[in-house]
Amino acid sequence: MTRKILTSVAVAIATVWVIVTISFLMVRFMPGDPLMHLVGMDRYYQMLEDSPAELEMIAARYGLNDSLGQQYLSYLHSIATLDFGLAYSNNQPVLDNVMNRIGWTLVLSIPTFILGTLLGGWLGVLVGWKPGGRLDRIVTPFMLFLNTIPSNGLGILVLVVFAFRLRWFPVNGMTSGGLEGVARIVDIAWHATLPLTLMVLFRTAGNCLLMKSAVSQVRNEEYVVTAYSKGLSGRRVLARHVVKNAMLPFITSLSMQFGHLVMGSLILEVIFGWKGMGNLFFTAVNNRDFPTAQLCFLVTAVCIVVGNLIGDIAIALIDPRIKEDVGEYRRDDATAVGV
Structure with missing residues (x-):
């Protein structure tokens, strides 16, 4: 009985890890610039024309200029520390x-x-x-x-x-x-x-x-x-x-x-x-x-x-x-x- 419960717990932890990993890869491997998927197409082109420096700040925040491995570790760290950034709708913490x-x-x-x-x-x-x-x-x-x-x-x-x-x-x-x-x-x-x-x-x-x-x-x-x-x-x-x-x-x-x-x-x-x-x-x-x-x-x-x-x-x-x-x-x- 204990073995079965521990197996279920291990499977649940592995499933959560897979979900987190898919959530990370989904943005990085979608066609187009990952920044476009983060901020939205309309806002992306508007910021690209009016304030490209702000786009660079967002890219730096999400580590999009780093290697994929570094981005993944940063993503796991943000989840572990409950730091999910600011919402675009009201500029308040997402959490x-x-x-x-x-x-x-x-x-x-x-x-x-x-x-x-x-x-x-x-x-x-x-x-x-x-x-x-x-x-x-x-x-x-x-x-x-x-x-x-x-x-x-x-x-x-x-x-x-x-x-x-x-x-x-x-x-x-x-x-x-x-x-x-x-x-x-x-x-x-x-x-x-x-x-x-x-x-x-x-x-x-x-x-x-x-x-x-x-x-x-x-x-x-x-x-x-x-x-x-x-x-x-x-x-x-x-x-x-x-x-x-x-x-x-x-x-x-x-x-x-x-x-x-x-x-x-x-x-x-x-x-x-x-x-x-x-x-x-x-x-x-x-x-x-x-x-x-x-x-x-x-x-x-x-x-x-x-x-x-x-x-x-x-x-x-x-x-x-x-x-x-x-x-x-x-x-x-x-x-x-x-x-």
Whole structure:
């Protein structure tokens, strides 16, 4: 078990290193001057004509005049020291901009993750345990509809109906401003209602369908039939045998979702004007703010890798088949040495 966990940790570290290396090479090996990709085409030609000395300063800052090896070491040093430069949009440290936005994204992402997991898992167990039942005929089509409809289409529709027409909620933004204490918290919750509701619905739909599929497969396994033959009630079979084994693919999916917490929902953040990480990444790409876009990419990628690592460790601790494999491996080693 320890060996498997350490292997997962080593693979995660290697994956992060590969991601960082690809991020470094991506700019250096794209066609054209790397400075053009760093500052954007329009700004590059403007600076080339008006202030070439500033271009040289940027090239010196990123070490573009050094050898590729020196540039790579400098890049690793900047990541290790959390020095990601200044954003082109507001000339503020990129790390400060990203950290300010992460907090607003987590306001939506954490409730979405918790509610989507609980509601989706619970509904998935119920409809998967009795497929074809009344609840299944109601819940499954609705979840399929949510899982297939584009989030941008439904987001715009909800915005038009509840914000523009009915005026029940604000059109965009995160707070009205000028409020403090409990009034500010209530105001933020009011602004977050529409995007949060949509994000929870989408997450619940995906989790419900996944859990339903897992439970439907597990309920027909031989060990479930054996549990029934021992006289266990349906509720105890469901809790002890079906749900526990159906949780394995569900945990894998949750680990992927956990990795996306800091990015949130890019499309919905843009539609509702929620100034989170997704909105920041979208704006940075449109404005060719490469340092900001690069850090958003790195943070998201690292969080996804960490989420997968947590999922691997959780599965290793839960899945009895891994423990059996470890036990067989040890017995084989003992046999090989004559014990």
